[in-house]
Amino acid sequence: MSNTPKLLLPDIPNLHEIDVYLTNGGYEQYRKAITMTPDQVINEVKISGLRGRGGAAFPTGLKWTFMPKGNEKPKYLAVNGDESEPGSFKDRQIFEYNPHQLIEGILIAGYAMGINVAYIYIRGEYHKWIKLMQKALDDAYNKGFVGQKMKEIFGNDYFLDIYIHKGAGAYICGEETSLMTSIEGDRGYPRYKPPFPAQYGLWGMPTTVNNVETIATVPAIIKIGGENYAKIGAPGHTGTLLYGVSGHINKPGVYELPSGTLLTDIIYNYAGGVKKNKKIKAVIPGGSSMPPLRGDEIEGVKMDEESLKKLGTHIGTAGIIVMDEDTDIVKVTLRIAHFYHHESCGQCTPCREGCGWMEKILKRIANGDATSKDLDLLISIANNIEGNTICALGDAAAWPVRGFILKFRDDFEKVIKHRRTFISPNIVHGRRNTASTLIYEEGTN
Amino acid sequence: MESTLNTTEIKFNEEELKQIEKIKAKYPTEKSAIMDVMWMAQKKWGWLSKEVMQYIADLLNLPYSHVYGVASFYTMYFKKPMGKYHIQVCTNVSCMLNEGDMIFEYISNKLGIGHNQATQDGLFSLEEVECMGACGGAPMIAVNEDFYENITIQKIDELIEQFRNQTKNK
Ligand SMILES: Cc1cc2nc3c(=O)[nH]c(=O)nc-3n(C[C@H](O)[C@H](O)[C@H](O)COP(=O)(O)O)c2cc1C
Ligand code: SF4
Ligand code: FES
Numbered sequence A: 001m002s003n004t005p006k007l008l009l010p011d012i013p014n015l016h017e018i019d020v021y022l023t024n025g026g027y028e029q030y031r032k033a034i035t036m037t038p039d040q041v042i043n044e045v046k047i048s049g050l051r052g053r054g055g056a057a058f059p060t061g062l063k064w065t066f067m068p069k070g071n072e073k074p075k076y077l078a079v080n081g082d083e084s085e086p087g088s089f090k091d092r093q094i095f096e097y098n099p100h101q102l103i104e105g106i107l108i109a110g111y112a113m114g115i116n117v118a119y120i121y122i123r124g125e126y127h128k129w130i131k132l133m134q135k136a137l138d139d140a141y142n143k144g145f146v147g148q149k150m151k152e153i154f155g156n157d158y159f160l161d162i163y164i165h166k167g168a169g170a171y172i173c174g175e176e177t178s179l180m181t182s183i184e185g186d187r188g189y190p191r192y193k194p195p196f197p198a199q200y201g202l203w204g205m206p207t208t209v210n211n212v213e214t215i216a217t218v219p220a221i222i223k224i225g226g227e228n229y230a231k232i233g234a235p236g237h238t239g240t241l242l243y244g245v246s247g248h249i250n251k252p253g254v255y256e257l258p259s260g261t262l263l264t265d266i267i268y269n270y271a272g273g274v275k276k277n278k279k280i281k282a283v284i285p286g287g288s289s290m291p292p293l294r295g296d297e298i299e300g301v302k303m304d305e306e307s308l309k310k311l312g313t314h315i316g317t318a319g320i321i322v323m324d325e326d327t328d329i330v331k332v333t334l335r336i337a338h339f340y341h342h343e344s345c346g347q348c349t350p351c352r353e354g355c356g357w358m359e360k361i362l363k364r365i366a367n368g369d370a371t372s373k374d375l376d377l378l379i380s381i382a383n384n385i386e387g388n389t390i391c392a393l394g395d396a397a398a399w400p401v402r403g404f405i406l407k408f409r410d411d412f413e414k415v416i417k418h419r420r421t422f423i424s425p426n427i428v429h430g431r432r433n434t435a436s437t438l439i440y441e442e443g444t445n
Numbered sequence B: 001m002e003s004t005l006n007t008t009e010i011k012f013n014e015e016e017l018k019q020i021e022k023i024k025a026k027y028p029t030e031k032s033a034i035m036d037v038m039w040m041a042q043k044k045w046g047w048l049s050k051e052v053m054q055y056i057a058d059l060l061n062l063p064y065s066h067v068y069g070v071a072s073f074y075t076m077y078f079k080k081p082m083g084k085y086h087i088q089v090c091t092n093v094s095c096m097l098n099e100g101d102m103i104f105e106y107i108s109n110k111l112g113i114g115h116n117q118a119t120q121d122g123l124f125s126l127e128e129v130e131c132m133g134a135c136g137g138a139p140m141i142a143v144n145e146d147f148y149e150n151i152t153i154q155k156i157d158e159l160i161e162q163f164r165n166q167t168k169n170k
Helices: A018-023 A028-033 A038-048 A060-065 A091-097 A099-113 A127-142 A150-154 A176-184 A212-224 A226-230 A263-270 A305-310 A329-343 A349-366 A373-385 A393-407 A409-419 B014-024 B030-045 B050-059 B064-071 B093-097 B100-111 B153-168
Strands: A076-081 A117-122 A161-166 A207-211 A240-247 A253-258 A280-284 A319-324 B085-090 B124-129 B141-143 B146-148
Touching: A018 A099, A018 A127, A028 A099, A028 A212, A038 A060, A038 A099, A038 A212, A038 A226, A060 A099, A060 A207, A076 A099, A076 A176, A076 A212, A091 A099, A091 A127, A091 A212, A099 A117, A099 A127, A099 A207, A099 A212, A117 A127, A117 A176, A127 A161, A127 B146, A161 B030, A176 A207, A176 B030, A207 A212, A212 A226, A212 A240, A240 A263, A240 B093, A253 A263, A263 A280, A263 A319, A280 A329, A280 A393, A319 B093, A329 A349, A329 A393, A329 A409, A329 B093, A349 A373, A349 A393, A349 A409, A373 A393, A373 A409, A393 A409, B014 B030, B030 B050, B030 B064, B050 B064, B085 B100, B093 B100, B100 B124, B100 B153, B141 B153
Parallel strands: A076 A117, A076 A207, A117 A161, A240 A319, B085 B124
Antiparallel strands: A240 A253, A280 A319, B085 B141, B141 B146
16 A cells, blocks of 8 residues: 555655755756657657546647647647646645646656747636745746746756746636637637647647646656556556545545556545445546446446546546435536536537536426436437537536436436425426626626 | 725726736737736725726726626626625535535525625625535635635634624724
8 A cells, every 4th residue: 555656746745845846856857858859758758658637538648749840839838727627626736745846847848849838727716726836936937947047057948938827717717728718818718629729729829738737747757767657557547646535535635546546445445435434325436527436336446547438437537526325316416517507608509508408407306396207308418418519518517417317317216206396387487597696787786 | 805995096006017017928918917917906906896897908908898708707706896705615516415505505694695695794705616626625615715624614603703803803
């Protein structure tokens, strides 16, 4: 249990301070990286098998090769610290405990792709962590590790500026194209892909978007070498992951463990088991948009993308939500549906309307005013949202609703039977609620 | 947060204007400074009134409609006055499983206000928020910029009492 490597959150007190980071080999990996050519660095990341930690598990090295070579045009790196997928709270640990490794990762990534400006997008609610990250960044600038002074300090002519961009409460801005429109100063609407960010990103220039944890892993890869990194964890999805465990759990928190660790190991050995020793009804393996697993399915389940894919779900952000046997599944599904409806940006009809319908129908079920047919209707709506939208928020909304109904149909049926009251046949229209509580109208506060 | 009542003169001071120049220098276009500038404005005036948004529009050479558009896209920009202590209660899944929804009800009843409403004296406002990225500390609330994790009814009573006293003693 204790000899698992800690590449992202090692047990070193005060590692967030630049001097402590330096005495522990800090910024040496960047020095090592610049003895290689940019292509060699990218190759090392490819060999490592690193896959994105932002949700889609896309191979990082491959993504970097999409960036055009040369520097006729400015190129950008956007580091995604929006971290708003319910159940996810891992990037925050990096801001707090190892911010310099993130900065060093940005330097290495920037060098590999020939980028001179990087933005770290951090969700607005993380006021405290934005300050911590800014402090680390200021310290790195003062030492000349970032910015124009780098040339002197590291003795080559590469330099990189890093800025923090503070969000303001919009889950959708974690979606990579929305993140870019948000930085550009527009409403954070996602853009249609293609063109992909590597062709048409920030201000129309080539841009790479990577998650905070992904980038923070890069110095560790340079340190031990891609080949050695690839030996850690599951072969198809290598390395260590920051698993965030929450819900009905005795020791909630973030655990850095190799990919492919048994889900039951994480829950029972690391996170202290289920509260009050209850049985598990359901587990969401990777943030609220990922289809759930039933409690009776989790034995032997390995926590990596390839293993989870076979079970019809995904690793997502590795945010594990544990629900005990007494959990009201209808209530949970309704809460998740409410979230995606609330966060839909409203550009595409299937997502904007579909998410609303799903929430309304689930509310009807919860209120005892539905029939079994409504469950099929929900699945049909989910199927019609999936794949028919500009960005993947549509899928993120559809998957959990469909997943919960398929895996827990009995729970839904039970609620429908026992709570049925038939208040009025036309209740959906009767209860229409379109007022926005946020818009200020003169005299109505 | 400064007074929201006396907003006759909406203007950043010299130092703040310098700060804005620094923000603009982060980006290739002036427009990108909008989010940071709105954060500054909200900190200074408490919320983004029409006048404040117009002022930001002038500062960044943007149409008012654009500023309003951006302000209304994000839930953290207040388009109406909020309390001195803005209480945000997470009721998303991990918090809900740990009775975050009950915490919301409790505060709502205690203060007599609902979602996105403020108390008459302007001291408190309440918001039901989505996951704040603190699920490991569920249930959690945030008051203005500070997170309070593993919250209980008793801790809430203490906090509210503490905020009331802080104001009295000023
Ligand atoms: C609705 C939505 C929300 C997302 N939120 C985040 C987020 O908060 N953080 C993140 O890193 N990626 C998020 N993503 C994934 C990003 O679009 C993108 O794939 C990721 O940042 C790429 O980084 P990676 O390759 O390092 O994983 C989100 C995607 C969608 C569709
Ligand atoms: S899928 Fe939803 S969130 Fe994404 S662009 Fe369409 S409406 Fe907006
Ligand atoms: S669910 Fe409440 S902080 Fe994540």
